[in-house]
Amino acid sequence: MANVTFQDHLCKGCGLCVSVCPKKIVALCAERLNAKGYHPAQVTDRSACIGCAFCATICPDCVITVEK
Ligand code: SF4
């Protein structure tokens, strides 16, 4: 299982990471706003992550780190 972390304060809620996750486990958090006023991305089911790092690669703001 991979560990995926987000630097919440840098996220602009663009949803690119949501669109590329092959396991469909990245989502924008509807209940939370970050300091910039956006709903930040998060992983909804860490146990399903395959560590492909597609999410981290596509993020234009280097918000996501994937560690295996
Ligand atoms: S590493 Fe791959 S499977 Fe895991 S959350 Fe990112 S895109 Fe999804």
Ligand code: SF4
């Ligand atoms: S691609 Fe980056 S900036 Fe866009 S929603 Fe995902 S984590 Fe946030």
